[in-house]
């Protein structure tokens with residue numbers, strides 16, 4: 169190495185060490201080599217473990233996430249026949265992740281746009297994206313949008329939007345209890361508890377019928393305190409794949425409005441349940457049509473395949489534009505200290521697609537293709553089990569909606585399938601139909617057949 173470079177590196181390393189020791193000890197030191205390493209560690213609070221000192225010595229190993237941890241285990245398995253049906257991520261027939269063509273096109277347009285910049289977005293995100301997102305979920309003709317009484321902010325996908333909504337409610341809403349369905353997406357109780365809300369459950373799923381426990385749902389919402397927040401899956405309920413019918417939604421709406429319960433919709437699968445963006449937003453639009461207030465968190469992870477771009481939105485529908493303006497001002501106070509402002513790239517992709525009718529139409533075709541492939545996997549899995557004469561009624565595989573089948577398999581059966589067949593899924597028996605292909609269906613059917621035959 170050139171002598172001058174070597175001495176420069178040595179002296180800059182010394183300078184950094186010296187600065188560090190200055191911060192830690194409160195003394196200035198001219199030469200790092202004069203400082204014994206022990207002086208750099210705040211030994212008063214550090215423990216000693218295996219000869220290494222750490223202030224974190226008492227930290228316990230945390231368990232893996234029940235959903236994302238399935239992928240961690242899957243990645244460690246060297247088996248060539250392994251299948252990951254854990255996380256809800258779309259795969260092609262070849263088992264590959266998919267970037268939509270329309271997304272590639274939008275990205276090309278963005279790259280080629282000479283005026284594209286990387287400046288900070290406003291705290292509330294990309295204004296155009298927010299407008300288009302509200303239109304997508306509430307409908308182009310929504311009176312709430314026309315009357316300018318929807319406050320929409322860009323969020324870090326569905327999760328971040330739920331969290332911002334939760335924190336806003338914990339700060340400003342008078343009833344800090346949120347009712348979530350039993351069961352629900354495993355992150356819901358954590359998100360809302362950390363937001364500062366008290367989490368309670370309402371009955372939702374009936375294991376006996378593998379359908380909706382509608383009576384239990386109505387009973388539990390009837391006895392909720394007036395004003396309580398109610399988390400509703402807009403469509404394609406996760407993990408059960410069981411949605412209320414439109415008539416049932418209407419009854420839920422009437423009950424909730426009569427008791428002044430506040431709806432908070434989680435819309436993570438618009439377009440994935442039926443293949444139609446409008447049909448999958450019906451529940452939300454029903455509640456907005458009555459002129460009442462509600463919240464909606466949207467995710468573009470699944471329906472635009474933008475998982476890792478973390479793009480979503482939170483909308484709060486208010487009674488007047490005056491209230492919506494004040495709500496928005498308070499949402500900014502929630503967001504600013506949390507992550508300052510949201511990322512620009514994913515929201516720009518979404519806005520590019522939503523504002524251009526040609527790209528929008530292309531998106532709806534690709535979305536329908538994904539939804540249809542999932543639906544065809546349901547049929548293939550059902551047929552494969554029928555062919556094997558697997559004991560039990562498997563018709564729920566066909567009846568359930570969206571990305572997941574809630575199989576009814578118990579955690580022992582799941583563990584058996586993972587150990588013997590290298591099939592990875594969440595321990596509650598949920599499988600991501602979007603991770604299946606014609607090639608892997610027979611293997612899954614063999615595994616289910618064996619699990620049901622061997623383990624009760």
Ligand code: PLA
Nearest residue numbers: 235255256325326327353406434436467469
């Ligand atoms: N809401 C529901 C009901 C979800 O199922 C998910 C994702 C989200 C919100 C959040 O998605 P986002 O933040 O990525 O937009 N559920 C997945 C992934 C697909 C996960 O657990 O993070 C699942 O496998 O259940």
